[in-house]
Amino acid sequence: MSKKMLINASHPEENRVAIVVDGVLSELDIELAGQEQSRGNIYKAAVVRVETGLQAAFVDYGADKLGFLQISEIHPGIYPARNQTNGRPRIADILHRGQEILVQIVKEERGNKGAALTTFLSLPGRYMVLMPDSTTKGVSRKITEEAQRKVLKKTMAELNLPDQMGYIVRTAGIGKEKEELKRDFDYLVRLYEGIIQRKEQVKAPAQLYQESNLAIRSIRDYFSTDMDEVLVDDEKVFNDTKDFFALVMPEHGNLVKRHRERRPIFSRYQIEEQIDALSRNQVSLPSGGSIVIDPTEALVAIDVNSGKMSSESGIEATAAKTNLEAAAEV
Incomplete structure (x- = not known):
């Protein structure tokens, strides 16, 4: 089995990462310029308003909309000293306007809603x-x-x-x-200690830690030792990737390679055609059948059609083969 991770970062307006197994697109992630992920970012923030009725606070961490911090997301280390061993106090006894705290985004802004925040920090490795x-x-x-x-x-x-x-x-x-x-x-x-050091040097609101870019996140979360290579088409991202491997898993650093062909990396491995097919609601199956995918407000409907499949002996065998091929595609 051939398995590759392809990192397409040569266009500043868009970064893409694909995992390809035996030439077939298995995973795809896309990040657009200006729409980078903020979930996981850590900030030094200031409390703007405490809502006792909601048992929550609105916090300025530097974005256009105030973040939302529920009392259940407040670390006990922030509690007043007299309450640290006497259960959870009310939010008005914990936070006050102008108080500076460290927060992390757990859910990004959506529509008119600000980001959901927590003070229980976590750093993925x-x-x-x-x-x-x-x-x-x-x-x-x-x-x-x-x-x-x-x-x-x-x-x-x-x-x-x-x-x-x-x-x-x-x-x-x-x-x-x-x-x-x-x-x-x-x-x-070391990453956390750096965040704490920067905390003492800046005034709220200020960003202290930014979640890794798409390439590094994908390697951190999806790289596996059965991959043959990690191909990168951008010099800076290639160097960042090499540095990350050297720091975290140096024994696999030799798998990181620079794509130097004139032909774009996704075209070279026929990924563009497979991405185009993702936007169609009908997918052909190897033996002549197809599946049709239609999203509705309540659910996503998947219709499996046997089509011209007639090589199997009997309707049950045909249905079984069609369903197995459909399951693999879904």
């Missing part, structure tokens, strides 16, 4: 998510095999990590050595 000022130490629920969970918990416990630096090990951490996990943890701690 390659193998784990760091949660500063937290005692949570665990393994992702996506790792369902108990044996793997036990091994990861045992490995992490042997690292003697700080008590107030929580973490959740991601699926990418399965089978990794202690040194690799520790390297990722140390990288995230």
